[in-house]
Amino acid sequence: MEFVESKRGKKMLIFDGFKYVFGYTSQANVTRWRCFMKNCPAKILEKVKVILETKGDHEDNCSVKNIDRQKLATTCKRKAVEDIGQRPRKIILGEIQLLNLYKYTTYLVKIIILTVFQEKLMLLELPQQ
Numbered sequence: 698m699e700f701v702e703s704k705r706g707k708k709m710l711i712f713d714g715f716k717y718v719f720g721y722t723s724q725a726n727v728t729r730w731r732c733f734m735k736n737c738p739a740k741i742l743e744k745v746k747v748i749l750e751t752k753g754d755h756e757d758n759c760s761v762k763n764i765d766r767q768k769l770a771t772t773c774k775r776k777a778v779e780d781i782g783q784r785p786r787k788i789i790l791g792e793i794q795l796l797n798l799y800k801y802t803t804y805l806v807k808i809i810i811l812t813v814f815q816e817k818l819m820l821l822e823l824p825q826q
């Protein structure tokens with residue numbers, strides 16, 4: 698279980714590969730979280746970092762495990778080429794944040810940073826006209 702904050706400062710919870718947004722906390726200190734995907738009925742009740750109950754099933758496209766790595770790599774490469782002065786790590790971390798892939802940050806950075814560097818090197822090695 699991981700507590701994160703959205704770009705707008707909203708409290709979010711990542712649990713079991715799914716992301717939830719804060720609903721409200723009851724007087725008994727039970728917090729209600731709902732899936733971040735619109736129209737998804739899944740909710741969880743959490744108290745002091747313990748999951749009390751999960752309600753409803755997720756839709757097929759809810760899981761943050763369902764990452765389109767290719768898409769991420771492609772976007773990072775494009776941005777690296779567009780802005781060659783930007784540090785690859787910064788580009789990748791920015792994209793990861795946009796795609797809400799916090800959980801996989803370390804792993805993804807390791808595989809993508811290499812790809813982006815290769816792309817940059819290729820670009821630098823192009824003969825200057």
Ligand SMILES: [Zn+2]
Binds near residue numbers: 733734739755756
């Ligand atoms: Zn869901």
